[in-house]
Amino acid sequence: MKVTISEVAPRDGLQSIDGFVPTDTKIALVRALHAAGARRMEVGAFVSPRAIPQMADTAQVLAAARQLPGLECCVLVPNRRGFDLALAHGAHRLGLFMSATEGHNRANLNATREESFAGLSAIILDTPPEVALRFNLSCVFHCPFEGVVPEPMVIDWVARIAELDPAMEIALCDTTGNAAPDQVERVFADAVALFGPRFAFHGHDTYGMGLANVAAAWRAGARVIDSAAGGLGGCPFAPGATGNVATEDVAWMFSRMGVETGFDYRTLLTAADLAAAVPGGMPGGRMRGVPAVRKAA
Amino acid sequence: MKVTISEVAPRDGLQSIDGFVPTDTKIALVRALHAAGARRMEVGAFVSPRAIPQMADTAQVLAAARQLPGLECCVLVPNRRGFDLALAHGAHRLGLFMSATEGHNRANLNATREESFAGLSAIILDTPPEVALRFNLSCVFHCPFEGVVPEPMVIDWVARIAELDPAMEIALCDTTGNAAPDQVERVFADAVALFGPRFAFHGHDTYGMGLANVAAAWRAGARVIDSAAGGLGGCPFAPGATGNVATEDVAWMFSRMGVETGFDYRTLLTAADLAAAVPGGMPGGRMRGVPAVRKAA
Numbered sequence: 001m002k003v004t005i006s007e008v009a010p011r012d013g014l015q016s017i018d019g020f021v022p023t024d025t026k027i028a029l030v031r032a033l034h035a036a037g038a039r040r041m042e043v044g045a046f047v048s049p050r051a052i053p054q055m056a057d058t059a060q061v062l063a064a065a066r067q068l069p070g071l072e073c074c075v076l077v078p079n080r081r082g083f084d085l086a087l088a089h090g091a092h093r094l095g096l097f098m099s100a101t102e103g104h105n106r107a108n109l110n111a112t113r114e115e116s117f118a119g120l121s122a123i124i125l126d127t128p129p130e131v132a133l134r135f136n137l138s139c140v141f142h143c144p145f146e147g148v149v150p151e152p153m154v155i156d157w158v159a160r161i162a163e164l165d166p167a168m169e170i171a172l173c174d175t176t177g178n179a180a181p182d183q184v185e186r187v188f189a190d191a192v193a194l195f196g197p198r199f200a201f202h203g204h205d206t207y208g209m210g211l212a213n214v215a216a217a218w219r220a221g222a223r224v225i226d227s228a229a230g231g232l233g234g235c236p237f238a239p240g241a242t243g244n245v246a247t248e249d250v251a252w253m254f255s256r257m258g259v260e261t262g263f264d265y266r267t268l269l270t271a272a273d274l275a276a277a278v279p280g281g282m283p284g285g286r287m288r289g290v291p292a293v294r295k296a297a
Numbered sequence: 298m299k300v301t302i303s304e305v306a307p308r309d310g311l312q313s314i315d316g317f318v319p320t321d322t323k324i325a326l327v328r329a330l331h332a333a334g335a336r337r338m339e340v341g342a343f344v345s346p347r348a349i350p351q352m353a354d355t356a357q358v359l360a361a362a363r364q365l366p367g368l369e370c371c372v373l374v375p376n377r378r379g380f381d382l383a384l385a386h387g388a389h390r391l392g393l394f395m396s397a398t399e400g401h402n403r404a405n406l407n408a409t410r411e412e413s414f415a416g417l418s419a420i421i422l423d424t425p426p427e428v429a430l431r432f433n434l435s436c437v438f439h440c441p442f443e444g445v446v447p448e449p450m451v452i453d454w455v456a457r458i459a460e461l462d463p464a465m466e467i468a469l470c471d472t473t474g475n476a477a478p479d480q481v482e483r484v485f486a487d488a489v490a491l492f493g494p495r496f497a498f499h500g501h502d503t504y505g506m507g508l509a510n511v512a513a514a515w516r517a518g519a520r521v522i523d524s525a526a527g528g529l530g531g532c533p534f535a536p537g538a539t540g541n542v543a544t545e546d547v548a549w550m551f552s553r554m555g556v557e558t559g560f561d562y563r564t565l566l567t568a569a570d571l572a573a574a575v576p577g578g579m580p581g582g583r584m585r586g587v588p589a590v591r592k593a594a
Contacts, residue, residue, distance in 0.1 A: 144588070148553075178588050180553035181512040208502075208546035208583030209553075212509040215478040249505040256477035256506075286505030291441070291475050 002260040004040055004224045005250060006200065007033050009275045010061060011042040011076060012244055013232030015054055017280040023057040025278065027064040032271035033229055033247075034068040037263035041065065042095060042226075045076035046085040059089050066090055074134065078109065083123045087131065094127065095171075096120045097136035100154050103145030104138060104175070117160065124164050134169040135161050136202065140187065141172075141179030151187055155194065162195040169224060170199055174213055177206025177243070181216040188220035200224035203245045205231060205284055210245035211253055218259075225250055229268070230275030231284030246285030248272045265290055299557040301337055301521045302547060303497065304330050306572045307358060308339040308373060309541055310529030312351055314577040320354040322575065324361040329568035330526055330544075331365040334560035338362065339392060339523075342373035343382040356386050363387055371431065375406065380420045384428065391424065392468075393417045394433040397451050400442030401435060401472070414457065421461050431466040432458050433499065437484065438469075438476030448484055452491065459492040466521065467496055471510055474503025474540070478513040485517035497521035500542045502528060502581055507542035508550055515556075522547055526565070527572030528581030543582030545569045562587055 010030050014021050030043055043065045044058030058075060065073045074093040075086050086094050098116035099105035105113045120135070127133055139146075140154050154172070161170055172187060184201070191199055201217035203210050203226070214225055231246030251263045269289065276283030307327050311318050327340055340362045341355030355372060362370045371390040374380050383391050395413035396402035402410045417432070424430055436443075437451050451469070458467055469484060481498070488496055498514035500507050500523070511522055528543030545565055548558045566586065573580030 142588070176588065178553065180550060181509075182516075182554045205505075205583065207549055207588075208508050208543065209550055211505050212478075212512045212550065215509045215513065219479075246505065252504055253477060253506055253509065256475065257479045286502065291439070291473065291504075 001258065002262075003218065003254050005038070005247060005261055005263070006040045006042060006074070006224055006226045007038040007229060007247055008042040008202075008226050008244055009033065009228035009230065009232050009247070011044055011055070012226075013228035013230070013275060013281070014278065015045070015052060016233060017054060017278065019280045020053060020056075021278055021280075023060050026057065026061045029229075029271070029274055029278070030061060030065050031068065032274050034065075034071050036268040036271045037261070039070055039262055040072040040074065040093075040224075042074045042076065045078070046082035047076065047078050059085070062089050062091060072132070077123070079119060080123065083126070087128070091131070093132040093134055094123075095134045095136055096123065097138060099138040099143070100140045100149055100157055101143040101146045104143045107145060108138065113157070121164055124168070132169070133165060134171055134200065135164075136171045136173055137161065138173045138175045141174050141183055142176050144176055151190070154187060155190060158191050158195060162198075168198070170195070171202050171224070171226065172199060172217075172222075173202040174204060177204030177210065179203065179209065179213050181209065181212040184213045185216040185220045188217050188222050192221035197221055197223060200226065202226035204233070205243045205245045210243075211249055214245055214250055215253065228275070229272040229285075230281065232275050232278065232281050243282060243284035246272065246287065248285050248287040252287045298555065299559075300515065300551050302335070302544060302558055302560070303337045303339060303371070303521055303523045304335040304526060304544055305339040305499070305523050305541055306330065306525035306527065306529050306544070308341050308352070309523075310525035310527070310572060310578070311575065312342070312349060313530060314351060314575065316577045317350060317353075318575055318577075320357050323354065323358045326526075326568070326571055326575070327358060327362050328365065329571050331362075331368050333565040333568045334558070336367055336559055337369040337371065337390075339371045339373065342375070343379035344373065344375050356382070359386050359388060369429070374420070376416060377420065380423070384425070388428070390429040390431055392431045392433055393420065394435060396435040396440070397437045397446055397454055398440040398443045401440045404442060405435065410454070418461055421465070429466070430462060431468055431497065432461075433468045433470055434458065435470045435472045438471050438480055439473050441473055448487070451484060452487060455488050455492060459495075465495070467492070468499050468521070468523065469496060469514075469519075470499040471501060474501030474507065476500065476506065476510050478506065478509040481510045482513040482517045485514050485519050489518035494518055494520060497523065499523035501530070502540045502542045507540075508546055511542055511547055512550065525572065526569040526582075527578065529572050529575065529578050540579060540581035543569065543584065545582050545584040549584045
């Protein structure tokens, strides 16, 4: 068995940090994560540099990441302008996003869900076949404005998204970290049963449930898991959400479950230390080293 | 649905702290946890005060705990002398313990597993019917001396333990925090299928898998879950193991899963703060407050 871990520290991990992280630091982090075995990475976002100044150097980070052998470079794309930039700069995969709830979509994207969906649908139609797509649906389980999200509403949106492109990966995102493991398992099991094995899980560890939710998503058929080295991150538009689930924690859990991750564990811990040391970052990983087997006294 | 959360901060949480925690502080913690809704608590251990000085005042803490309405007071009992003391001081439930692995049993108890089993079997025979029993099997999933523990060996020991007393609760303990959720689920599912719904799970959050393992144990039929307010704790004889899974994290996860815990959440967070503030403690809980539902801007 093999899981694809999509490393998001360079984007989701850094995005919530106020002070601008120098481009060289970002590139060093991308290289360290690649050296540890990361083969898919969200390296940035082609968003307005006024809205999110931290992502203003995405073109440079992407250019450096594209030099790394075997690395699939993903960027977030909120709109047509971001789409054009992502294609021009040679991103391998585009991450589109909208929210499952009206409240979060308005707060995060200043648009209704219908408006977001229409705009993203048009982008999908225009995406050249050699560029991969991922559709991120935020606040699938819990919303800071609407509370626990009813599953039927989620499945309705997933159905509409799934119809747009049968090959497109769909990420069901626990934006606030307040999904419950049984809820995650139920939603993924239903989504996979209805729309096939094309689902990714993006989770946060705000309340300690991060790995429980990753395990639940995996159990129900998610085969791509997002995580950020050092447990960096948080969504500035989801009050209370802090910390992506940590790559080193996720990788260790999968390795204990006998699932291949592609990471070299010791090199990964070095990269996680680098991520956790970014000024302004709020690291949150638990894993500090590989448990040794001791000699009995 | 209802889960029994067995609060272990006064025993497992404090045991690893070097400096003696004053008896009044211990009693205040027990009272705060009871006020928050704890109805089962491991309040101490009748062990040698030379081996574990922190537990030297168990008789006093137990006497205070016994005054609290509706609280089942448990104490750990390693041997005949502890058994006599526990009965003399009116403990409601006795926690017996040995390890699933020879290496940890020797390191922790200075005895072979067969020696421990024989001693505990004799104690069980002599336990009056009005006193409840729990048999804690340590290092069921991973051992600091032997690595990952083979399930057949565990099931063999569980079978022998289950035979001693058909009503006795059996706790399968992840002493190091390095159990994997799929392993926990498998072992509990097999144990429940073979020996009925009498199993408890005791876990640590050393590597971030604490709640994932609690969720897995629950899913497979464990109905009693150990946790320590504030995520205090660790086993001094399991190198690298730090931090029981935190009661506030466990209670929040169950409440999100729609499972009753009996805790008042806000009072519990106050008790968790008290636990985390014990000098020398290494708190580890994640939960800091109940997520509010915000008004959209």
